[in-house]
Amino acid sequence: MRFYATLPPGLEDVAAEEIEDLGGRITEVRKGRGRVFFEGDLKLMAKLNYMARTLERIMILLAVEKFEILEDIYGIVKRLDFGWIKPNQSFAIRPLRVGEHDFTSLDVGRVAGQAVIDSYMESKGVRLKVNLDEPDVIIRVDVIFDEVYVGIDTTGDESLHRRGYRVYDHPAPLNPTIASAMIRLSGWDPKKSLLDPMCGSGTILIEAGMMGRNIAPQKLRDFFQFVNIYGRDLLEEVREEASKLENEDEMMLLGIERFRKHILGGIRNAERAGVGDTVHFIQGDATKLCVRSADVIVTNPPYGLRIAKKGVIEELYYGFLKSAKDVAEKVVVITAEIEFMKNSISKNDYEVLEERWVKYGGLDTKVFVLKP
Numbered sequence: 183m184r185f186y187a188t189l190p191p192g193l194e195d196v197a198a199e200e201i202e203d204l205g206g207r208i209t210e211v212r213k214g215r216g217r218v219f220f221e222g223d224l225k226l227m228a229k230l231n232y233m234a235r236t237l238e239r240i241m242i243l244l245a246v247e248k249f250e251i252l253e254d255i256y257g258i259v260k261r262l263d264f265g266w267i268k269p270n271q272s273f274a275i276r277p278l279r280v281g282e283h284d285f286t287s288l289d290v291g292r293v294a295g296q297a298v299i300d301s302y303m304e305s306k307g308v309r310l311k312v313n314l315d316e317p318d319v320i321i322r323v324d325v326i327f328d329e330v331y332v333g334i335d336t337t338g339d340e341s342l343h344r345r346g347y348r349v350y351d352h353p354a355p356l357n358p359t360i361a362s363a364m365i366r367l368s369g370w371d372p373k374k375s376l377l378d379p380m381c382g383s384g385t386i387l388i389e390a391g392m393m394g395r396n397i398a399p400q401k402l403r404d405f406f407q408f409v410n411i412y413g414r415d416l417l418e419e420v421r422e423e424a425s426k427l428e429n430e431d432e433m434m435l436l437g438i439e440r441f442r443k444h445i446l447g448g449i450r451n452a453e454r455a456g457v458g459d460t461v462h463f464i465q466g467d468a469t470k471l472c473v474r475s476a477d478v479i480v481t482n483p484p485y486g487l488r489i490a491k492k493g494v495i496e497e498l499y500y501g502f503l504k505s506a507k508d509v510a511e512k513v514v515v516i517t518a519e520i521e522f523m524k525n526s527i528s529k530n531d532y533e534v535l536e537e538r539w540v541k542y543g544g545l546d547t548k549v550f551v552l553k554p
């Protein structure tokens with residue numbers, strides 16, 4: 183079967199590596215487009231939904247074709263086989279449009295929806311019901327410049343970046359998918375110590391803890407859209423296999439945070455995620471690190487957009503990198519304040535091992551991998 187996964191653009195190679203680790207065969211990596219294409223079986227699809235840490239959604243690929251006008255999209259969708267949808271099931275199109283077109287994503291949804299209805303009517307003689315709020319089946323139709331991608335959404339409206347452990351909401355939390363990708367980029371393994379000196383509610387530490395203990399990122403989730411098509415047994419099979427891989431290993435995962443309320447929230451989140459006993463928090467200052475050494479630092483400092491003022495940010499970045507220099511072997515940091523970060527990196531004489539754009543929500547950010 184052919185699949186594609188979506189993820190935050192800029193991290194495609196990291197996601198492709200994880201898909202391979204879990205048994206998929208990569209066929210194409212669309213750099214900067216947040217899409218990875220791969221092959222595998224149904225079990226792999228279920229396993230990726232349940233266990234992948236760097237993906238947001240997994241689709242069964244029905245078509246990827248070039249088009250010129252809106253009517254072409256109708257034709258492309260109408261030719262597909264929707265006979266696997268049960269006659270009493272409802273469906274919804276979830277359209278996406280990137281680029282300049284003389285139609286809207288609503289038009290894409292309308293045209294593709296009609297094509298599904300017409301196709302099903304021709305093959306089964308039944309008019310399928312549309313339900314935009316709680317559909318049994320979700321068809322994704324992504325119009326990206328001059329191409330249209332059609333896929334069966336096996337994940338559902340709730341993206342895989344939602345892990346279910348956030349009982350405390352930090353005002354600027356990091357997307358756990360990006361946190362996991364940053365941990366991979368740091369080269370961390372459970373034997374190494376990891377420090378997040380601006381840890382907020384602890385997302386990076388929690389993701390590392392779950393990784394080290396092989397706790398499935400979707401352990402707390404009970405529903406994926408594929409259950410409506412392939413049944414619950416497939417999910418239960420994967421859940422059972424995954425639970426056998428778990429361990430209770432101790433790791434060295436330390437977070438420093440200025441505000442006590444975030445620490446208290448982080449402790450609750452870590453407990454909910456099953457790593458409360460191996461993630462540790464200290465109230466402190468990232469510019470005056472109170473730890474002697476850490477194999478890797480992975481962190482998500484404030485960007486200045488939501489939390490603090492810009493001048494303060496520049497000082498914070500400089501002070502943090504200065505303090506981290508004698509502490510860590512490697513530093514991985516994400517920010518939208520790219521120039522401030524670059525200045526601080528060069529003033530503190532770090533070697534830049536890697537820098538990459540990552541699209542985070544609507545924001546252009548950069549992930550830097552640094553060697554002191």
Ligand SMILES: C[S@@+](CC[C@H](N)C(=O)[O-])C[C@H]1O[C@@H](n2cnc3c(N)ncnc32)[C@H](O)[C@@H]1O
Binds near residue numbers: 385498
């Ligand atoms: C973007 S948030 C991190 C969010 C975190 N990754 C999460 O998912 O919850 C940045 C955090 O850095 C903290 N912070 C800012 N300046 C600090 C400093 N000098 N020392 C320690 N923490 C600081 C803020 O209080 C904030 O919680």
